[in-house]
Amino acid sequence: MSASTESRIGRIELIDLTRGLALVAMAIYHFTWDLEFFGYLQAGITGQGPLKWFARSIASSFLILVGISLILAHHRGIRWRAYLRRITVVAVAAAAITVATYFFTPDTYVFFGILHHIAVASLLALIFLQWPAGALVAIAALWFIIGGQYEPPAFSDPALLWAGLSPVLPRSNDYVPLFPWFGMVLLGMALAKASLRSGVVETLAQRSTREIPGARGLRFIGRHSLITYLVHQPVLIAIVFVFSLVFPAPEVSPETQFMESCARSCSEQSGAEYCTAFCSCAVETLSADGLFESVYKGEITQESDPRVAAVSQQCSFEAGANGN
Structure with missing residues (x-):
């Protein structure tokens, strides 16, 4: 030009x-x-x-x-x-x-x-x-x-x-x-x-x-x-x-929000039955271990905290076993 x-x-x-x-x-x-x-x-x-x-x-x-x-x-x-x-x-x-x-x-x-x-x-x-x-x-x-x-x-x-x-x-x-x-x-x-x-x-x-x-x-x-x-x-x-x-959003518990987010993320790679079992296990185990609030707020992840990684591995195994 x-x-x-x-x-x-x-x-x-x-x-x-x-x-x-x-x-x-x-x-x-x-x-x-x-x-x-x-x-x-x-x-x-x-x-x-x-x-x-x-x-x-x-x-x-x-x-x-x-x-x-x-x-x-x-x-x-x-x-x-x-x-x-x-x-x-x-x-x-x-x-x-x-x-x-x-x-x-x-x-x-x-x-x-x-x-x-x-x-x-x-x-x-x-x-x-x-x-x-x-x-x-x-x-x-x-x-x-x-x-x-x-x-x-x-x-x-x-x-x-x-x-x-x-x-x-x-x-x-x-x-x-x-x-x-x-x-x-x-x-x-x-x-x-x-x-x-x-x-x-x-x-x-x-x-x-x-x-x-x-x-x-x-x-x-x-x-x-x-x-x-x-x-x-x-x-x-x-x-x-x-x-x-004027029109407040409906109240949703942190556990429900976590389940929905977890299921959406999981469903990109796995089936619905596995994801439901995995996410339910994750909520229960994280809550029992006193980690749920920190995970929910994003303060810790499975990449940054070995305890969360262990929960993920455990729930992945249990969800897979239940699926079989």
Whole structure:
């Protein structure tokens, strides 16, 4: 693509629209999280099954778009003033999220969420800015492999949890560590590189999305993605909170919530009969051993506490024996 063409690109409507769609999807997911938090949905439902994969697909789309935008904005040379202004704003917003969630949900506060990742990824991406698309894809593949296979115990240190290599998953309402997620940014960079080389970017820059229903609104929030991200969740929480004052969620015992969450998680790998037996055994044994409350609150897990691991093994054996 020629320099004269590049100077005419400006904003690509389809990218703004796609980013807007991702923000809408994110708001839908966060609304379900709010409903769960206030007791209107079963405990743990947003962290398992379809909603878990929905959340991951949203995070993936954002990070791919980050990679695309970095290349389109800086592939002919880093525009330092715009780059530094943007990364500073994102870093400050990430810090604000950490502070707010630390006071709102201290046990699961956000210490390295999507904004933290974008800030760090924007710095790390500078290393790969001039790499060809094929090399970026190869590095992304390696990044995913390391993130999925390499879990040295040393990375369980709280100071290193941002890396994503800990064998024990930390408790956080939004956790998007460097491994494997930076691989998505690299894929976005590779896609943008290939699109520039093939002329796809030039074609998209000339294409209007105005005939698409709702495109104007989606493009608007896509152009103002950071403020939309920061504002939408407090607004949604406020709405659900006010609703809960008028129509409170039904009271559900911790044991029932644990059973429902356990059964949902178990059913992804085993049959209903086995899961019912396993989860019932887990509740009874954990309660008898005085561990239930700590497990329910997420203070200990089978990965972090050998007593919980022993209960899991015992109940797995008993459920299997009963199934036979």
